Amino acid sequence: MTVEALEALQQAEVIVGYSTYVKLVEPLLTGKKVISSGMKKEVDRARQALELAASGKHVAVISSGDPGVYGMAGPILEAAPDDLEIVIIPGVTAASAAAAVLGAPLMHDFAVISLSDLLTPWQTIVRRLEAATAADFVIVIYNPRSRGRSEHLEQARQIMLQHKSADTVAGTVRNCGRRGQEHSVTTLGALAVDDVDMFTTVVVGNSRTTVLHGRMVTPRGYML
Numbered sequence: 001m002t003v004e005a006l007e008a009l010q011q012a013e014v015i016v017g018y019s020t021y022v023k024l025v026e027p028l029l030t031g032k033k034v035i036s037s038g039m040k041k042e043v044d045r046a047r048q049a050l051e052l053a054a055s056g057k058h059v060a061v062i063s064s065g066d067p068g069v070y071g072m073a074g075p076i077l078e079a080a081p082d083d084l085e086i087v088i089i090p091g092v093t094a095a096s097a098a099a100a101v102l103g104a105p106l107m108h109d110f111a112v113i114s115l116s117d118l119l120t121p122w123q124t125i126v127r128r129l130e131a132a133t134a135a136d137f138v139i140v141i142y143n144p145r146s147r148g149r150s151e152h153l154e155q156a157r158q159i160m161l162q163h164k165s166a167d168t169v170a171g172t173v174r175n176c177g178r179r180g181q182e183h184s185v186t187t188l189g190a191l192a193v194d195d196v197d198m199f200t201t202v203v204v205g206n207s208r209t210t211v212l213h214g215r216m217v218t219p220r221g222y223m224l
């Protein structure tokens with residue numbers, strides 16, 4: 001969370017958010033009206049927040065990481081009327097937070113790909129994975145694996161193996177920045193797909209990514 005986001009929470013009268021994320025900031029919400037709801041209720045949350053703001057309330061909508069990266073900034077702007085003041089406060093997206101835990105894997109061009117096919121056809125996801133892999137991008141995978149689609153990460157791994165060597169360095173970070181944070185540095189060939197869940201971000205290196213001091217590093221090209 002950025003200082004700006006903390007200040008926005010402190011100033012807001014009403015907090016709207018996904019219940020899991022609301023719980024994470026509960027100690028900061030004393031005395032505020034809190035409206036929380038479950039997964040797949042993003043559109044309802046956006047509408048509720050906009051209605052409350054239009055009625056004159058100072059409302060803060062919570063996303064995890066950065067609200068503009070698979071977060072609530074999009075649906076809020078899509079549903080908003082023209083005359084409402086909306087401020088989007090950047091946060092630390094999982095790619096940056098996970099990269100810091102793993103070392104420095106994003107020192108060169110990278111692509112972020114979500115494996116969630118709830119709103120995106122799986123064929124589109126496959127095409128993007130193939131293109132990013134063929135172009136030797138470092139690939140950051142969000143929404144890697146849920147109970148409902150446990151096979152997606154393994155399918156993605158097989159696609160990446162068509163262009164990336166099995167020795168390509170890969171890392172996982174679970175519960176990044178939260179209690180119980182854990183991480184591993186491994187290879188694409190040995191990636192423990194079954195240990196990955198929706199609270200995990202997976203980072204797959206490019207052909208030059210290496211392991212230094214136990215950390216994942218993608219060289220920028222400096223002569224060191």
Ligand SMILES: C[S@@+](CC[C@H](N)C(=O)[O-])C[C@H]1O[C@@H](n2cnc3c(N)ncnc32)[C@H](O)[C@@H]1O
Binds near residue numbers: 066
């Ligand atoms: C719908 S996306 C939301 C991304 C979020 N807006 C952001 O900027 O990080 C959810 C995915 O982000 C990743 N993620 C979010 N928070 C995480 C955390 N604390 N640790 C590891 N991965 C996380 C996971 O891959 C998760 O499935």
